[in-house]
Amino acid sequence: MNVSTDGRQLRGRAALTALVCAMALIPGLSYAAPNDPKPGSGTSLEQIRSELDGLYREAEVATEAYDAANEKATQQSQRLASLQGDLTHTQSRVDVLHDLAGAAARAQYRGGYFSSAGIQLLLGDHPDHALADAAQAGQASQGLVNIYESQKTARTQLDRQTEAATKNLRELKSTLSDRAGAKEKIQKKISDAEGIEAGLEKDQVSGLAQLEKQHADEAKSKWQGPGGGSPNGGPGAGTPVVSGAAGQAVAFAMAQIGKPYGWGDVGPSSYDCSGLTSVAWAHAGHPIPRTSQAQWQGLHHVSLGSAQPGDLIIYFHDATHVGMYIGGGQIVHAPRPGRTITTAPAASMPILGMVRPGG
Template structure:
């Protein structure tokens, strides 16, 4: 066996390269070992607020699809009932024609017109029978009635099919919008979960203070509603004491402290337009389901002419609405995770007001 050669030591240049590589690897390993920096409360709040606003936009779209779905379902039920009644009428006419055919068979044989009506599509009968001059005078009215009934039945069936197809489309859109709401709310919660324990405690304390404030406002609602209109309340003009506006405002005050619930119209939770709709129903007035439609439920009111009970709207796309209570304030259902509260209308991008009739 030959002698094993002792390896020569590395050169200075090679040592430098190896040292740099090892050092770089150590730095990389150290960097990868560090956890992501904890997000600041301000940055999380900004992102959560944005996600909640987007969720509220989706909620109003969801409400719109849901209202349309309910309307279409009612239409479909009505048309299907009409189809069922038409089919019953058609069956009765066919029975009568069958009796005519039976009588003719016992006498002189079945009239070709009656036989054709019983054996083929009534809609095609008239043209064929007219061309062949096969309708005898005694059966003309009955055959014409059957043809007209069949034509109405076909039209109703076509209308029912179109309505059901539209209902399926709206149902798919409703499901997709629900996913969007849930996704944004889940993202917002995931961001909150990244906060430090101290920041989460700070947020919880803030929410507890807001709930206590809302509970105090709710307790004072009866007292506020009973004050004289010419005696101002501690925070501004008193609410109206009688009439429709008083009923709207009184209802709104009674909901303070209840949780926001997306696509809810009460009685335990509300979204923004669900609250306004319920308040107006309490006063005997029906308004639309979603904020964008409520925007068209009455004449526009200038900001300087606002009165308690008016609807106040926010953001360019009118996706938020509240009930004006005077002194530049409103009662509204804010967003998921918060409760119905009193808030200055200047706190959000104000778009205008409406006073439904």
Template sequence: MSGRLLRLVCTAAVAAGTVLAPLPAAAVPEPEPRERSVAELLTDLQGLYRQAEEATEAYNATEEKLKEKRAEVNRLDAALSEVRLSLHDSRGAAGRLARQQYQSSTDISPYVRLLLARDPQHALEQGHVIGQLARDRAKTMGRLTGTEHRADGLARKARKALDDQLTLAARQKKDRDAVRARLAGVEELLASLTAEQLARLAEFEEEGVEKAQRELTTSGALGEDARKPSKEGGKALRYARRQVGKPYEWGAEGPRTYDCSGLTSKAWAYAGTPIPRTSQEQWARLPRVPLKELRPGDLVIYFPKATHVAIYLGRGRVIEAPRTGEKIKVSPIAAHPLLGAVRPDGGDQAPATEATNAPAFSGS
């Protein structure tokens, strides 16, 4: 190739490169954020509700421990005041005896005093009195020493109980803040939804509960519904019925508002059978019964961590204090994932295994 042709090719190539060089890339618009499905929204919302309920149960448990610790502090303070009063009296008695001994002290031995006495019989009686006073003094000093030790012990226990109370009070505040944070998350999510989304959400949740209820009842897991409540169970159930329509409030035990375990614990206390305050303690400490043996008045426990509880009404229904923003109502037993059931007045019942085969709606 001649030099001139080579220069023309190079010039053309440069020109072509100049013309055909790619233009700067234009900014690509980011895709619109995908609208979450109703199922995803429901999962998020129910997760927040569950976290709020877990935090509520933690708060309730701390509150119960704090009540017990306050009672212990008051009891120890009263006992310490009584012991200090007794200690004051014992010290006064010891002082009087010491003065009496000092006033009657002498260097003459009792034997010589008896020989020199004008009335030996009187001297003997006086010696007996002095001996009795000495024995009384020994007893008084013994009581004084024992009371001092007891006062010291009670003072140490009272200080520790007070320290424990302060620790629990700090934990209670932390638990309360956790509940409020979870509920703020619920409110934030609900506020971000349109009226149409909220309506679809409620409809989707209801459909899920109905499906779970059908699966549970057709599976035969509940058994025949012919059992009658016990006398105590009937009273607890009547109490719960009267609360229907009252608002849910976390940490509340009535009489105007309740949370889930506040309702069940008050219902059974009304029946004369006190039970633990929290759903977790109710599940841990009360006799368990299989779902097939459920009778009205029994307690139905929900979620793997036993953070929700309702009272069985019969015919596959329960009375529950559901969650913040709702009221106490009658619900299908499968409204939440079932864990099992307990019977507060069923001490003769053997513990049952967890309701692992009982189908339940896994959302709420």
């Protein structure tokens, strides 16, 4: 009996030890340096702009994947820490029950008894409190049976918790791998785009800026919500400025204008697109999902015609960009790597729809 019990105990400890070691050995993230891109030559400004937009667009899609994986990894890490705590508690209980069973067996062998008070303490949350008394006591067979049943229950619980923690650890490793892949893709696309921009002539840079302004002007006429075509395009033009939480969210987002875009960032010195909107609304006392896709899925949908400052406009078919509506057919957003937080026409990108936090 003792050999079998000791074997199970050693296996339980070995499983727990292996799990903890596996957590400690999760590798840090490392990434291969992306290949240096070659800027296109003999192409029109529209083609260059389209190529750059495509690269930054792919970087943003990867950023959304990175943000989602990062959120998931955080939740899984917290869950794993909780499971670790449960494992430690249960393993301690198994150890104490093992010692208590030995004390009871020795008392029975000597012809002694095992007290009912010791049994009651055994079945509680802290059987270790009964160990001192149990070593001096003993009651025959029924008490010993109760101890062994408690051991069996505790070991089953330990096995279940170990299995859950092991599964969570596998999921965490997979999530970290997804995050690493997304980060590598982000870095590659940004590096490619920066390489193209570095190879542009001054007149091309100037031409691209003019082309971008032209597209922004054209986008103003495409806005189908309130305040379209406002001459100043500022917050509140054609749309009343809201107070309360929405007003606080808008004020916070506007106060970040000029800070750089940083993929995966949630401030205070830099933000990505959904980092800006999520932190702005959290600052207003209404936490919302972290990513633009989760914001699209989890928040109340409203029509563009009912747009109010503080609403979030979700862009592209895969919901991978978001800006905050500020009125007058304008948004404030974190555009892309290499840019700073700014205002822009609400229709400057393909609109998927609009959501209203707290709505």
